[in-house]
Amino acid sequence: MLNRVILIGRLTRDPELKYTPSGVxxxxxxxxxxRPYTNDRGDREADFIPVIVWRQLAEICAEYLKKGRLTAVEGRIQVRNYENAEGKRVYVTEVIADNVRFLESNRQESGQSEGRNRDPFSDDGKPIDINDDDLPF
Known part of the structure; x- marks a missing residue:
């Protein structure tokens, strides 16, 4: 049997860090x-998937991930259930992540760029200084 999922998406809000009574x-x-298709109006739809991360990776995610950040998550799907205050059985499906990849750097997120990652067209129409030796022709 296999229960494995890989997701790439954007965080809908900042991560929430908590600790269990035992300090985990x-x-x-x-x-x-x-979703890989658009609806009848031509709008792209999305699924909003809850993700749970444990231990040291949980602390790293809480520190570095922010709302809107592009992130890859690898883990397993877990379904749990409980009885709510009205006595109804509630089912919750979530991903328990064991690997999280940050697909955007903080620099990209904040709009800053330095060195070799600098966008040469960021001057918005101003002339670009190009040496004739740089041209291939």
Missing amino acids: AITNFTLAVD
Whole structure:
């Protein structure tokens, strides 16, 4: 049997870090993952998938991930249930992540760029200084 999922999407809000009574870190966030098609009006739809991360990775995610950040999550799907205050059985489906990749750097997120990652066209129409030796022809 196999229970494995890989998702790439954007965080819908900042991660929430908590600790269990025994001191184990747990972070949860929701990942918005685009569907591969558009609806009848031509709009792209998304699924909003809850993600749970444990221990040291939970602390790292809470520190570095922010709302809107493009992120890859690898883990397993878990379905749990409980009885709510009205006595109804509630089912919750979530991803328990064991690997999280930050697909955008903080620099990209904040709009800053330096060195070799600098956008040469960021001057918005101003002339670009190009040496004749740089041209291939």
